[in-house]
Amino acid sequence: MRIVLDESKCSGLGMCEAEAPDLFEVQDDGSLRVLDDRPPEDQYEVARAACDACPTEALSIVEDDR
Numbered sequence: 001m002r003i004v005l006d007e008s009k010c011s012g013l014g015m016c017e018a019e020a021p022d023l024f025e026v027q028d029d030g031s032l033r034v035l036d037d038r039p040p041e042d043q044y045e046v047a048r049a050a051c052d053a054c055p056t057e058a059l060s061i062v063e064d065d066r
Contacts (some may be wrong), residue, residue: 001037001038001039001041001044001061001062001063001064002037002038002061002062002064002066003023003034003036003037003038003051003059003060003061003062004037004047004059004060004061004062005032005034005037005056005058005059006057006059006060008030008052008054008058009025009056009057009058010032010054010058011030011055011056011058012026012027012030012031012032012061013055013056014024014026014055014056015050015053015055016032016050016051016053016054016059017032017048017050018051018053019046020046020047020050020051022035022036022043022046023035023036023039023043023046023047023050024050024055032058047061048061049057051052
């Protein structure tokens with residue numbers, strides 16, 4: 001799994017950070033920093049929840065080919 005951020009859509013509201021603070025951080029300037037774009041398997045569920053929580057749909061998940 002890989003988390004993809006579309007910076008042009010991100011408003012820095014922090015919904016993702018609230019859901020998954022180990023994966024996302026809103027910077028002082030309002031930009032979003034993805035702390036781990038390839039989270040460990042035990043964080044897949046929280047990563048999906050964080051992406052789903054984004055009101056601007058700036059985050060998406062790309063599944064790895066297996």
